[in-house]
Amino acid sequence: MKIMNCPLNGPRNITEFICGGEVREMPDPATSSDGAWVDYLFMENNKAGVIYEWWCHVPTTYWFVARRDTRTEEIIETLTVADFSGAAATGGQS
Amino acid sequence: MPWNLLKYGLSRKRHGPAYFPPQPELKPAYDVVIIGAGGHGLAAAYYLARDWGINNIAVLEKGYLGGGNTARNTTIIRANYLTPEGVAFYKESVELWRELDRELDINLMYSERGHLTLAHSDGAIRTARWRAEVNKHLGVDSQLVFPDDIARICPQLNLSPSVRYPILGALYHPPGAIARHDAVAWGYGREACRQGVEIHQLTEVEDVLTAGGHVTGVKTNRGVIHAGKVLQAVAASSTLLADMAGFRLPIQTVPLQACVTEPLKPILDPIIVSGSLHVYLSQSARGEFVMGGSTDPYALYSTRTSLDFKEGLAAHVLELLPMLAEVPIMREWAGMADMTPDFSPVMGRTPVENYYIDAGWGTWGFKATPVCGKRMAECVASDTQPDLLHPFRLSRIDELDFVGERGAASVGH
Ligand SMILES: Cc1cc2nc3c(=O)[nH]c(=O)nc-3n(C[C@H](O)[C@H](O)[C@H](O)COP(=O)(O)OP(=O)(O)OC[C@H]3O[C@@H](n4cnc5c(N)ncnc54)[C@H](O)[C@@H]3O)c2cc1C
Numbered sequence: 041m042k043i044m045n046c047p048l049n050g051p052r053n054i055t056e057f058i059c060g061g062e063v064r065e066m067p068d069p070a071t072s073s074d075g076a077w078v079d080y081l082f083m084e085n086n087k088a089g090v091i092y093e094w095w096c097h098v099p100t101t102y103w104f105v106a107r108r109d110t111r112t113e114e115i116i117e118t119l120t121v122a123d124f125s126g127a128a129a130t131g132g133q134s
Numbered sequence: 135m136p137w138n139l140l141k142y143g144l145s146r147k148r149h150g151p152a153y154f155p156p157q158p159e160l161k162p163a164y165d166v167v168i169i170g171a172g173g174h175g176l177a178a179a180y181y182l183a184r185d186w187g188i189n190n191i192a193v194l195e196k197g198y199l200g201g202g203n204t205a206r207n208t209t210i211i212r213a214n215y216l217t218p219e220g221v222a223f224y225k226e227s228v229e230l231w232r233e234l235d236r237e238l239d240i241n242l243m244y245s246e247r248g249h250l251t252l253a254h255s256d257g258a259i260r261t262a263r264w265r266a267e268v269n270k271h272l273g274v275d276s277q278l279v280f281p282d283d284i285a286r287i288c289p290q291l292n293l294s295p296s297v298r299y300p301i302l303g304a305l306y307h308p309p310g311a312i313a314r315h316d317a318v319a320w321g322y323g324r325e326a327c328r329q330g331v332e333i334h335q336l337t338e339v340e341d342v343l344t345a346g347g348h349v350t351g352v353k354t355n356r357g358v359i360h361a362g363k364v365l366q367a368v369a370a371s372s373t374l375l376a377d378m379a380g381f382r383l384p385i386q387t388v389p390l391q392a393c394v395t396e397p398l399k400p401i402l403d404p405i406i407v408s409g410s411l412h413v414y415l416s417q418s419a420r421g422e423f424v425m426g427g428s429t430d431p432y433a434l435y436s437t438r439t440s441l442d443f444k445e446g447l448a449a450h451v452l453e454l455l456p457m458l459a460e461v462p463i464m465r466e467w468a469g470m471a472d473m474t475p476d477f478s479p480v481m482g483r484t485p486v487e488n489y490y491i492d493a494g495w496g497t498w499g500f501k502a503t504p505v506c507g508k509r510m511a512e513c514v515a516s517d518t519q520p521d522l523l524h525p526f527r528l529s530r531i532d533e534l535d536f537v538g539e540r541g542a543a544s545v546g547h
Contacts, residue, residue, distance in 0.1 A: 041442070042440070059432035059433075074532075078531060083382045084385055085373075086383070086385055086386050086387055087373075093432075110433055110434055111434075113434055113436055
């Protein structure tokens with residue numbers, strides 16, 4: 041059983057969570073080109089390496105961000121959305 | 135004679151010629167370089183040589199021949215898809231399969247068993263009816279059947295109404311088949327070599343070299359190789375290669391797991407699929423029950439397996455075939471599926487001139503090996519997108535012209 045450390049609920053079985061995909065900046069739908077919007081919706085970075093991802097703890101519908109290595113399956117850290125935005129603002133996002 | 139066998143194993147003498155000829159030294163340039171010696175890459179090499187007279191070809195493989203998803207799949211072959219574009223394409227593949235052992239002079243153990251896609255809900259019945267009508271219209275043998283017929287076709291199934299998901303009906307596709315996956319790669323590989331194609335294993339492409347918008351060659355762990363044309367057929371690694379070539383793909387790499395039981399006497403003829411129960415299974419020629427389920431719930435470049443998968447699969451299989459309760463699972467493994475948003479492949483020309491792609495084969499590409507090889511060979515040789523591949527062009531994503539086959543995927547994902 042694989043454990044994920046939820047920022048709200050602590051360590052839980054990973055089957056309690058769903059993955060919401062990689063964290064990517066959403067283009068402004070009002071001003072974005074069709075191409076940029078399609079890219080946002082359907083193209084994938086599909087990186088082999090460390091990425092930031094949306095995850096949700098389903099029983100509590102709590103969304104947060106995890107930093108995970110897509111080669112080793114290691115969950116490096118989990119962050120509240122507030123902490124993630126703070127880290128991104130100070131250039132912490134790799 | 136175990137003693138003689140040991141002596142034979144240790145001696146250098148062999149009866150008969152080696153299966154593959156010894157490969158020559160890697161040359162500095164080829165007309166066509168194919169990246170990936172899975173079934174798809176090897177088939178493309180074979181048809182390029184056979185149909186187009188191009189045999190100055192190197193197939194480069196970072197691991198061993200057929201060691202990717204080709205060697206890891208559950209080998210279900212069928213044409214009962216949902217969209218007219220998909221059905222026409224997979225139908226051509228089934229027609230090629232039927233001639234393939236003779237053509238490649240190898241026993242592929244291609245075995246038409248009949249294929250039942252079970253429906254456990256009104257929605258699933260509706261999809262089955264839809265698929266049956268599209269299939270019939272295009273000349274593919276498919277029909278909606280109900281529990282009375284199912285009991286005749288597959289008496290082993292638990293048709294009791296008092297289970298969590300009773301079987302309400304099924305899409306029955308008599309041509310549904312299984313085959314020996316390794317033999318497909320070996321057969322295409324050997325016949326390609328006979329026509330002059332080279333297969334270089336342990337040769338990893340590390341970069342794609344381009345100049346002025348077209349490809350000039352590849353950089354490998356064994357040096358630079360120049361190429362007139364390059365085809366990538368690397369399944370799980372599709373995005374990594376496309377990144378090197380410089381274009382984006384709608385693909386995510388997700389593990390797909392499978393397992394087999396110990397061998398039993400032949401007791402199950404048809405191939406059984408249940409979307410609602412996330413199960414597909416068949417009994418192989420060796421007697422093992424080959425079983426698979428849905429893809430893992432998140433992206434990963436790894437072939438690890440998980441207990442969650444086996445627990446879920448076993449529970450669902452036992453609801454369909456309670457007789458398997460005491461049968462041990464012998465082996466389990468995973469492959470990495472290159473999943474697309476519409477469950478259809480990405481095939482043909484790319485934004486880079488002379489660079490072609492065969493990708494997005496997810497959990498469903500083994501059955502397409504012959505038609506992919508044949509049509510990608512046409513695409514590469516003629517530098518045009520064959521009509522049959524037009525629906526699967528990469529630019530369909532930008533044009534929002536999807537080929538939605540999720541409803542025909544073996545299991546809900
Ligand atoms: C568990 C499982 C069950 C499946 N069941 C079915 C089924 O029942 N029916 C069906 O139709 N399909 C099924 N599939 C899907 C099917 O297996 C694949 O779509 C198909 O085999 C893909 O073949 P391929 O030749 O494109 O890829 P692969 O066989 O994966 O070959 C790609 C090759 O490229 C090589 N490569 C990658 N990167 C590089 C590089 N940089 N340089 C050189 N070489 C490289 C890899 O080592 C690999 O050998 C299943 C898949 C899995 C994992």
